[in-house]
Amino acid sequence: MSAEISDLYRSLTVVADGVEVTRPELVRRRADRRARIRVASTAVAVVVLLGGVAVGGRLAFSADGSAPLPPPADTPGPLPTGPALRPSPSVSPTLSASPTPPDSTSGGRPPASTTGPAVPRTPTSIPDRAFFSLAAANERGLESWTKSEVLPKLCAANYPSDSAVVQRRGRFLAYKRPESPAESVPDGSYRHTITIYRAGRADDVLRELRQAVRDCPVQKLSDGTRTWRQRLLASGEYGDESVLFEMRSPYPDGMSEPGAEEVRLVRAVRIGDVVTVLWEQGWEHTTAERARVDADSRRAVAAIESWLD
CATH class of the missing domain: 3.40.1000.70 (PknH-like extracellular domain)
Structure with a gap:
């Protein structure tokens, strides 16, 4: 703004009907802040528009079957295709786990003795x-x-x-x-x-x-x-x-x-x-x-x- 206009504003700094006229420095600062807000809003709109175009382009591109899309960052990836991993069995602190033999039919318990206690025989004479x-x-x-x-x-x-x-x-x-x-x-x-x-x-x-x-x-x-x-x-x-x-x-x-x-x-x-x-x-x-x-x-x-x- 030219010096003559600034001098004119200063000379008009009077109270009209009890209201003080705003000074030119305040007017300039308010105009600059509005300009910055308009620029930021325009930039955000452009970023959102570009993101939508990019995602739409990838979806259209993957629909042709030419290339897979990477999963979003918060989406779990596919399960591994190698040998399945089994979780380790939990063992009670008071019991120890023992493997069951492949041919066991007793649920892991040792097989019963095949001999067993001796059966008393009928005596043949009386002492x-x-x-x-x-x-x-x-x-x-x-x-x-x-x-x-x-x-x-x-x-x-x-x-x-x-x-x-x-x-x-x-x-x-x-x-x-x-x-x-x-x-x-x-x-x-x-x-x-x-x-x-x-x-x-x-x-x-x-x-x-x-x-x-x-x-x-x-x-x-x-x-x-x-x-x-x-x-x-x-x-x-x-x-x-x-x-x-x-x-x-x-x-x-x-x-x-x-x-x-x-x-x-x-x-x-x-x-x-x-x-x-x-x-x-x-x-x-x-x-x-x-x-x-x-x-x-x-x-x-x-x-x-x-x-x-």
């Missing part, structure tokens, strides 16, 4: 150590080997399992109570037998015995002097399985208090293919005591288990 010993306080010193009856007569019972007997041994054993003097008459006695049966037949013995007791609830001795009543009792846990039954009969006249009964107890226990029978027979009409028979039954089972181990 003396298979029989139990009385507690020292009950020892009476009266013992003998016998081949007498294994069980009391139960009406007309018979036992087909007897055909499977491999060997049988028995003994007679007298005992006393701890408080009885050593030289006194015994307080009771046992007929104790051990029988080996062919493999798989010993369980028939207890089944047949249970049925024999059920079939013979009452029987009279052959001489007709006494009548006995039989019944099964809860045997408890002895060996693999066991049977306990009692026999009851009123005492003969004059042998005890009126109404008193003589009691006999019989327990059969199976341990594998072996059956032991403890038949308490008393001594001169004494009565069997359940606690005593239970204790000696446990001793009998322990002796047989020790022999079979």
